[in-house]
Amino acid sequence: MIRPAQQRTSIDQASIDALQDVLETEHAALWAYSLVVAYLPTDLAKRARDDSDAHRRLRGLIEQTLSDVGARPVSALPSYKPPTPVTDAATAQQLCVVAETDTLAAWRSMLERTSDKPLRAAALEALVSGTARCTQWRTSAGMTPVVPTFPGRT
Amino acid sequence: MSPRGLVSLPVPAGPVRLTRRRLIALAALAPVAGAALSACDGASGAGGPDPLIALARAARDDAELIGALITATPALTDRLTAVRQARTDHAIALETEVTRLAGGTPAPATPATSTAPPAAPTTATLTAALKKSANDAGGLVATLPAARVGLVAEVAASCASWMQVLS
Numbered sequence: 042m043i044r045p046a047q048q049r050t051s052i053d054q055a056s057i058d059a060l061q062d063v064l065e066t067e068h069a070a071l072w073a074y075s076l077v078v079a080y081l082p083t084d085l086a087k088r089a090r091d092d093s094d095a096h097r098r099l100r101g102l103i104e105q106t107l108s109d110v111g112a113r114p115v116s117a118l119p120s121y122k123p124p125t126p127v128t129d130a131a132t133a134q135q136l137c138v139v140a141e142t143d144t145l146a147a148w149r150s151m152l153e154r155t156s157d158k159p160l161r162a163a164a165l166e167a168l169v170s171g172t173a174r175c176t177q178w179r180t181s182a183g184m185t186p187v188v189p190t191f192p193g194r195t
Numbered sequence: 196m197s198p199r200g201l202v203s204l205p206v207p208a209g210p211v212r213l214t215r216r217r218l219i220a221l222a223a224l225a226p227v228a229g230a231a232l233s234a235c236d237g238a239s240g241a242g243g244p245d246p247l248i249a250l251a252r253a254a255r256d257d258a259e260l261i262g263a264l265i266t267a268t269p270a271l272t273d274r275l276t277a278v279r280q281a282r283t284d285h286a287i288a289l290e291t292e293v294t295r296l297a298g299g300t301p302a303p304a305t306p307a308t309s310t311a312p313p314a315a316p317t318t319a320t321l322t323a324a325l326k327k328s329a330n331d332a333g334g335l336v337a338t339l340p341a342a343r344v345g346l347v348a349e350v351a352a353s354c355a356s357w358m359q360v361l362s
Contacts, residue, residue: 049342069201143201144330152348154235165336165348169329172352173359180360186277188356190284191349 057112058101063167066140066147067100068117073140076123080133085181089137092174096144099167127186134182141175143190149193158183168193214227246335247293247343250350254286257354260324264316271318278325280355285350292346322358329354 074093078086104114123136148167155161172192180187203306261279294300332351339347 042320066201067250092347122281123201140201147341149345149348152336152344156341158337163335165333165351168352169333169355170346170358176360186281188278188281188360190281190289190354191346192352192356193349 052110052155052157052160056151056157056160057107057110059151059154060107060160061112061115062143063147063151063164064100064103064107064115066144067096068115069121070096070140071100072117072125073136076127077133077136078111079177080102080127080130082130083087085130085134088177090143092137093172102163131182134178137178138175138182138184141171142193142195143176145193145195146169147193148159150162209303228359231245236253245293245296246339247289247296247347250328250332250335250347251286251289251293253324253331254282254289257324257328258282258286259319260316264318264321274361275321278361280323281353282328285353288346289350292343296343318361322362325358325361326352329358 071093074089074096078089081089107114123132124139125132125135127133127136145168148164148171151164152161152168155164172189175192176188179185179189257278261275261282265275265279329351332347332354336344336348336351
């Protein structure tokens, strides 16, 4: 924030840590979406696949960025533990809400942990698009308000 | 609910070199937000009034507009009650932050500014107002200090989603 953008060759460790935390939640979200598809009716399954694509893109960009700054991107775990077991369409949608809410919290946290403008711009965009996804799942899951009032706050 | 359920996380450290190309790659995530950020870069220097005052005012104005819509068309009550509450909650949170930064001085009673609610508000008036509120909040995200950026980004994201829901 002090040096002009052209001269920047590094980001600080706090930004890297924040990116790694986001990456953890993106891994988990991808796992969640891969799990839920089988439990969802066709239209919602399609939405889940679209949302999964969005997270895959975010994951790829984060991993690229981390690799380029010399940090080893954290790996996905073999599996994750849903707060509620997924047994049907309703619990599948709840897990989508959980996954989106987790990633929102991580992206929001990144905003507070970096002052790097490109990273903040990316985090804001992810927060906005993630809130839209979360809203859709909250809507179909029958949760209110459909839009989180403070997305990413836990 | 606060379902931070799937992940808890330790993080490895690493050396820190960033190619400019890659920073730009990640920034390319955000064409819209990026534009908003750069558009506002110069606007939030020191010395001016607290920029959150205007956001709080906008939240109050949006809530008032929604009230006027509901009064004019009671059938919209169910559809709009939640967003009115959301904008009221945004206003309270923003005013609290303004007060905090001012060292406990109560937030100035922000005068109802430019936008008196139009005589015959429509849902389109509301979505336009929400879009402006989202953009104005998003435009501050590049430069706000850590303690405030989360709240303002939340307001931006919430307004953007409400706009989509109501469009």
